[in-house]
Amino acid sequence: MTTLLREVxxxxxxxARxxxxxxxxxxSDSARxxxxxxxxxxxxxKEASSELLSAICGALDIPLSRVLSEAGDDLAVEESRDAASTAHIDVSTKVVIPQVVSMAVA
Structure with a gap:
């Protein structure tokens, strides 16, 4: 499943809070x-604008760059987890595709 940047x-x-x-x-009071x-x-x-993120970071007294850096690190972990889960496809699994049967319409 794809992780969204706004979630991270x-x-x-x-x-941080x-x-x-x-x-x-x-x-919220401090960030207005x-x-x-x-x-x-x-x-x-909700997808926060850069202005809103800046206000929230100011209220938390943390640099926006730290939030974005941590989000990037967390996203990289999620992506590698997703890649690892799709890399383990069982190749012995057989898929049966039924034969097409034509039906007469009267």
């Missing part, structure tokens, strides 16, 4: 972003 960025932001022991409300929208960003449901 959301995970990184949530991890939780590590700081801060609530969504604290960060609605609590609901910040929650959606953290859950990977």
């Amino acid at each position: 960025i959301g995970d990184v932001l949530r991890r 939780v590590e700081q022991g801060r609530t969504l409300r604290e960060v 972003v609605s609590l609901g929208y910040l929650s959606e960003v953290e859950r990977g449901r």
Whole structure:
């Protein structure tokens, strides 16, 4: 399954907030972003603009470059996991394709 960048960025932001022991409300107030929208960003449901990401990073006191770098690292891990799972296709599996039967239409 393909991992979306917005989901990975959301995970990184949530991890940073939780590590700081801060609530969504604290960060949303500091970033001047609605609590609901910040929650959606953290859950990977909303694609945050660069301005919004900058505001959230400012509220968390972490550089945007760190968020993007961690997101890139996490995405690379996901991609290698996906590649490894598709590389293990069992070649002994047989696929049976039924023969086409033509049917007369009256």
